[in-house]
Amino acid sequence: MQTILGSLLLEHPVMVAAGMCKTRNHASEATQSLASAIVVGSYTPEERTGNEGNVYYEHWENSTLLYTLNSLGLPNGGQAALERDVPYMVTCAHESGKKLFVSVVGFSPKEYGEMARAAACFGADGIEINCGCPNVWVHGEQEEIVSYAPRSLVNVLYAVEAKLGNLTIPWWVKLSPFSKISDLKIAAGIIAQSKAHGVTATNTLGNSLFLRPDGTSVITPNRGLAGLAGPALKPIALANVRELRNLLPDSFFVIGCGGIMNGQDVLDYLHAGATAVQVGSAYASRGNNGVNNIIVSYLELIS
Ligand SMILES: Cc1cc2nc3c(=O)[nH]c(=O)nc-3n(C[C@H](O)[C@H](O)[C@H](O)COP(=O)(O)O)c2cc1C
Numbered sequence: 001m002q003t004i005l006g007s008l009l010l011e012h013p014v015m016v017a018a019g020m021c022k023t024r025n026h027a028s029e030a031t032q033s034l035a036s037a038i039v040v041g042s043y044t045p046e047e048r049t050g051n052e053g054n055v056y057y058e059h060w061e062n063s064t065l066l067y068t069l070n071s072l073g074l075p076n077g078g079q080a081a082l083e084r085d086v087p088y089m090v091t092c093a094h095e096s097g098k099k100l101f102v103s104v105v106g107f108s109p110k111e112y113g114e115m116a117r118a119a120a121c122f123g124a125d126g127i128e129i130n131c132g133c134p135n136v137w138v139h140g141e142q143e144e145i146v147s148y149a150p151r152s153l154v155n156v157l158y159a160v161e162a163k164l165g166n167l168t169i170p171w172w173v174k175l176s177p178f179s180k181i182s183d184l185k186i187a188a189g190i191i192a193q194s195k196a197h198g199v200t201a202t203n204t205l206g207n208s209l210f211l212r213p214d215g216t217s218v219i220t221p222n223r224g225l226a227g228l229a230g231p232a233l234k235p236i237a238l239a240n241v242r243e244l245r246n247l248l249p250d251s252f253f254v255i256g257c258g259g260i261m262n263g264q265d266v267l268d269y270l271h272a273g274a275t276a277v278q279v280g281s282a283y284a285s286r287g288n289n290g291v292n293n294i295i296v297s298y299l300e301l302i303s
Contacts, residue, residue, distance in 0.1 A: 001302065003036065005276050006170045006197045006253050008099060008126060010036040014266060014295050017257050017278035018042050018103035018128060018174070022076050027089040031096045033288035034295045039278065040089055041103035042074055042130045043082045043119075045111050050075025051135065053220025057210065058230075058285055065261065067232035068281040069210055071135045071219050074105060079115060083122050090123040099125040103174070105133060107143070109155040113163030120169045127169060129160055129196070132176035134206025137222045145206060147176035150186050157194040164195075172198035172255070177205045177236045181243060188247035198253035200278065201240040204229045230281035234259025238272050245273025263297030 003010040015037035021027045022041065030038045051073035059066045077085070086102055093100035102119035104127060106112035112129060119127045131146035131153060146152045153173075160171065173196050178184035191199055204227025210218050217224025237258025245254050256269030257278040269277045282290035 001299075003276050005255070008170055010099060010276060011097060012036050012295065012299070013270065013274075013276040014260075014291065014298060015039060015099075015101075015276060015278050016283050016291055017280035018130060019072070019280060020283045021089075024085050024088055027085070027100075028092045029288065031092045031098055034292045035098065035279075037099035037101055037125070037276075038089075038093060039101045039103050039128055040086070041076060041082070041128075042105045042133065043076050043079065043102065043115060044074055044105050044107070045079050045115060047078035047081065048074050048076055051221035054218060055221065056284070057218040057226070058281075059210065065230055065281065065285060067228055067230040068284060069208060069219055069226040069228060070204065071221050071226040073135045073137075073221065074133055079118050082115070082118055086119065086122040086124060090125070093125075101126040101128055103128040103130050105130045106156070109152070109159035112156045113159035116160045116171060117163040117167075120164060120167045124169065127171040128174050128200060129156065129171060130174045130203065131156060132174050132203030134176065134204060134227050135222070142207075142222070145176055147178075147187060147203070148183070150190060153187060153190050157190065157196060161195045170197045172196050172200060172253070174200040174203055175240070177202040177233065177240055177258070179236060184240060184243055185247060188244055192248055192252065196252070198255060198275075199244055199248065200255040200257055201244055202233070202237040202258050203227070205233055205236065229258065231259040231261060234265065238268060241269055241274050242272040260294060262294055263299070263301040266294060266298040267301060
């Protein structure tokens with residue numbers, strides 16, 4: 001039941017998504033889970049403290065998680081932390097038979113390229129280029145979401161290719177969810193022309209809002225606008241996976257991400273054309289148990 005993701009061999013298809021592990025402690029805890037791989041980061045060039053106030057919300061009804069909202073704003077220790085911590089994280093992961101992938105973000109194509117190179121040089125097994133964070137705002141204006149800006153997407157992928165040069169490390173692009181297929185087609189066309197090895201679909205759906213009964217927002221920064229994830233995201237992420245599978249050449253892999261809470265969700269993504277999947281909200285809400293339950297339920301379904 002091993003999973004072949006490009007040139008990578010995984011024990012099974014379920015990994016921990018980006019955003020869950022940003023420190024040595026987070027990563028070493030996650031290496032105790034049953035996940036086959038862990039995506040650490042996202043890392044930016046400079047250290048970031050992230051947004052302030054209430055930045056994460058879980059919506060539960062009748063003991064069921066319906067969705068999460070987050071506006072963390074990419075808190076992380078920056079490239080210095082990547083260089084300091086990733087070699088240790090890789091060792092921990094390898095000792096437990098897992099792969100360690102690093103998610104990177106830049107605020108220009110050049111920064112994306114430099115961060116990707118740092119991840120490669122400090123031992124990552126693979127690099128996820130995060131083109132889909134919706135939660136960085138500067139002076140009240142949302143930063144561009146690269147997934148939705150074709151010219152920037154071209155420039156970012158070109159800069160990553162150039163900086164990675166002859167390094168053979170697998171790298172792939174993480175996209176935001178698309179509701180317009182013609183736009184998804186444009187993004188897929190750009191990825192197909194690049195030297196990326198695959199794509200992850202999807203990051204959170206940006207600019208989502210939940211109000212308490214008194215009309216106040218559950219999230220503090222950016223007028224309450226936040227990234228939607230969890231089960232509410234699954235239908236759109238699943239559709240993006242199926243469409244991307246059809247749009248991209250077979251040599252590109254597709255990783256599914258969005259609302260995976262049990263083994264059937266994993267199977268749904270595999271049926272839609274994903275080779276592997278990532279778990280975010282279930283991990284954010286329940287830690288290792290969240291991802292372990294999914295893996296056990298998936299293994300029972302396929303046995
Ligand atoms: C609290 C939280 C933090 C996140 N941080 C990141 C991040 O740093 N980089 C990234 O690429 N995605 C980040 N994400 C998005 C997840 O990796 C994932 O794409 C998204 O949550 C959909 O998966 P899910 O429905 O399983 O949560 C974050 C998600 C959550 C809930």
